[in-house]
Amino acid sequence: MLTWLTHSVNGLAYGSLLFLVASGLTITFGLMRTVNLAHGAFYLIGGYLAYDLATDGTDYWLALLAGVVAAAIGGMIVERAFLHRLAGRELPQIVLTLGVAYIIGDQILANYGGDPVAPPTPPGLEGPVTIGDWIFPKFRLVMIGVAIGLALVVGALLKYTPTGAKVRAAVDDEEIARAVGIRVPLVFLLVFGCGTGLAAFAGVWGGAFTSLAPESGFEVLLLALIVVVVGGLGSIGGALTAAFIVGLVDQYGKVWFPEWALFTLYASVAALLAVRPSGLFGKAVFR
Amino acid sequence: MRGLSTGRLTALAAGLAAVAGLVLLPFLTDSFYTFVATRMLLLGLFATAYNAVFGFGGMASLGHAAFYGIGGYSVGIGVTRWDWPPLVVLPVAIVLGAAAAAVFGIMCLRVRGIYLLLLTLALAQAIAGLAFYQTEWTGGDNGIPSISRDGLPSAVREGDGFYWLSLGVVAVCVALLWMYQRSPLGMSVVGVRESEARMSATGYRTGRLRIIAFTVSGAFAAVAGVMEVYLQGSVSTANMHWQISAEVLVFAILGGARHFLGPFLGAVMVTGLEVWVSTYTDRWMTVLGIVYIATALFLADGVLGRAGWAVRRAKDLRAGPAAAPAAAPKDRTELPAEAPA
Numbered sequence: 223m224l225t226w227l228t229h230s231v232n233g234l235a236y237g238s239l240l241f242l243v244a245s246g247l248t249i250t251f252g253l254m255r256t257v258n259l260a261h262g263a264f265y266l267i268g269g270y271l272a273y274d275l276a277t278d279g280t281d282y283w284l285a286l287l288a289g290v291v292a293a294a295i296g297g298m299i300v301e302r303a304f305l306h307r308l309a310g311r312e313l314p315q316i317v318l319t320l321g322v323a324y325i326i327g328d329q330i331l332a333n334y335g336g337d338p339v340a341p342p343t344p345p346g347l348e349g350p351v352t353i354g355d356w357i358f359p360k361f362r363l364v365m366i367g368v369a370i371g372l373a374l375v376v377g378a379l380l381k382y383t384p385t386g387a388k389v390r391a392a393v394d395d396e397e398i399a400r401a402v403g404i405r406v407p408l409v410f411l412l413v414f415g416c417g418t419g420l421a422a423f424a425g426v427w428g429g430a431f432t433s434l435a436p437e438s439g440f441e442v443l444l445l446a447l448i449v450v451v452v453g454g455l456g457s458i459g460g461a462l463t464a465a466f467i468v469g470l471v472d473q474y475g476k477v478w479f480p481e482w483a484l485f486t487l488y489a490s491v492a493a494l495l496a497v498r499p500s501g502l503f504g505k506a507v508f509r
Numbered sequence: 510m511r512g513l514s515t516g517r518l519t520a521l522a523a524g525l526a527a528v529a530g531l532v533l534l535p536f537l538t539d540s541f542y543t544f545v546a547t548r549m550l551l552l553g554l555f556a557t558a559y560n561a562v563f564g565f566g567g568m569a570s571l572g573h574a575a576f577y578g579i580g581g582y583s584v585g586i587g588v589t590r591w592d593w594p595p596l597v598v599l600p601v602a603i604v605l606g607a608a609a610a611a612v613f614g615i616m617c618l619r620v621r622g623i624y625l626l627l628l629t630l631a632l633a634q635a636i637a638g639l640a641f642y643q644t645e646w647t648g649g650d651n652g653i654p655s656i657s658r659d660g661l662p663s664a665v666r667e668g669d670g671f672y673w674l675s676l677g678v679v680a681v682c683v684a685l686l687w688m689y690q691r692s693p694l695g696m697s698v699v700g701v702r703e704s705e706a707r708m709s710a711t712g713y714r715t716g717r718l719r720i721i722a723f724t725v726s727g728a729f730a731a732v733a734g735v736m737e738v739y740l741q742g743s744v745s746t747a748n749m750h751w752q753i754s755a756e757v758l759v760f761a762i763l764g765g766a767r768h769f770l771g772p773f774l775g776a777v778m779v780t781g782l783e784v785w786v787s788t789y790t791d792r793w794m795t796v797l798g799i800v801y802i803a804t805a806l807f808l809a810d811g812v813l814g815r816a817g818w819a820v821r822r823a824k825d826l827r828a829g830p831a832a833a834p835a836a837a838p839k840d841r842t843e844l845p846a847e848a849p850a
Binding site for chain 2: 311312314316320327328329444447451480485489491497
């Protein structure tokens with residue numbers, strides 16, 4: 223009984239990590255409709271920078287902040303220099319961001335080598351919690367809470383604040399939004415920076431969870447893409463639900479049929495998409 | 510030679526010279542460059558097969574590594590377990606690749622654009638997951654090493670001979686793909702790309718045409734995978750990696766997806782660049798990233814598209830300043846938009 227509880231909570235914790243990665247993607251891909259395959263690379267930038275600073279003795283939260291800010295700035299540079307030229311053209315966006323991801327991944331490989339590294343667990347969250355007979359790592363439990371909290375905050379920001387309204391207006395009808403005085407390019411720039419910053423935050427926390435290697439950027443990217451699409455593009459709640467489902471399917475798949483682990487995950491996602499292309503909670507058809 | 514214009518004669522001469530150059534290539538270079546040329550041919554075939562779905566079918570697939578890998582694993586498993594000769598391996602690989610591609614096509618009937626891209630990616634990842642975890646069959650992450658070429662006739666087993674074998678296989682496959690593309694069937698697939706609604710209103714079964722495009726493409730992609738594994742002598746999950754799907758997509762865009770030989774050219778260019786750059790630096794992936802960025806920004810219609818545009822503009826300039834300037838290239842490779850319901 224307790225093993226099943228552990229498996230379930232593990233699945234939820236992994237799903238939370240996926241949501242942390244996917245939250246940035248829901249904004250840039252789901253909302254802005256900009257396909258960013260370099261999302262995993264910004265995850266790596268955050269994780270590696272925080273690892274570097276934290277092992278050099280910088281305060282943990284400062285290191286985390288540095289990683290997030292660096293990735294946000296990097297993302298805004300990519301958006302301003304390249305991506306905004308390709309607005310609405312997904313295929314070139316894919317090729318371009320994949321190129322960016324290759325460059326970042328290769329430079330990380332050159333500087334840090336291919337061995338996995340792990341940023342430290344946030345201070346105060348080390349060790350297990352014990353509830354009755356049940357023992358579980360505290361960090362993973364907190365991660366679930368952070369994921370739910372983040373979903374609520376991002377959702378509320380988009381829904382209830384003037385800034386969120388501007389973002390939604392800029393996405394829904396760029397020309398009208400410009401006409402009423404919203405600075406759409408600036409909005410897109412900042413939104414993209416937020417997205418890559420969130421990726422970096424996920425990198426710092428996710429790195430402490432699963433450790434980082436130059437190729438792990440693409441692993442989380444693929445899963446996060448799935449989460450965003452299964453949840454329905456642009457739907458924060460959908461992404462959270464999808465992240466939990468994917469986390470649980472992944473966990474139980476590994477426990478029950480280890481030889482079919484990745485197959486069960488991707489095949490069920492493919493089956494869902496084949497039948498319901500707009501995902502679980504997606505309504506708007508993607509152009 | 511009456512009836513042939515000078516332009517045709519030049520084209521014929523250039524074609525003959527190209528064929529002669531390809532056949533005689535092993536005599537002109539050393540064994541390393543013959544190996545590189547073999548790889549270029551096989552990746553070129555893969556890219557040409559991919560374009561049956563992408564450029565001509567208008568469906569941007571990100572899952573073709575699956576068919577390529579299925580071809581590869583057919584060799585690996587067939588040869589190391591049952592000592593299959595190539596004449597058994599090849600048909601089996603073609604059937605498996607075509608069958609998998611047909612499944613992809615059926616699953617993708619309801620999706621377009623970015624959703625098709627992600628769905629093919631998920632399907633290919635599911636198959637790659639099998640290659641990774643069915644270790645008893647595939648050797649898991651290590652793959653299947655030391656696959657012997659002993660089943661091949663001794664004349665084409667090594668080096669130059671294998672190059673000629675590959676050249677023959679690639680020539681036959683590319684010719685078949687050309688014939689398919691020019692046939693009424695291939696033309697109606699292009700029709701689906703141009704306007705699915707009109708095609709279906711005229712009575713074509715557009716869904717079936719899309720599945721056929723996938724099937725043809727998957728079969729030939731599997732052939733490329735088979736030959737590549739015979740060349741390398743091993744197969745692993747790297748043959749199924751989704752970055753291979755991305756690479757073949759970039760081959761097609763870079764060369765020019767609206768031209769039959771564009772993807773082939775893209776494959777040759779990137780492979781050649783890799784060999785050349787690798788003599789100077791270990792950071793090939795960084796250079797490849799720069800190539801991707803440049804392709805996305807400046808070569809959306811490919812090298813051949815750009816070249817055609819330059820030729821048209823030169824003609825217009827020669828026609829005199831009064832002539833209208835050439836229009837900007839129109840055949841940009843865009844992700845096909847969703848057809849109106």
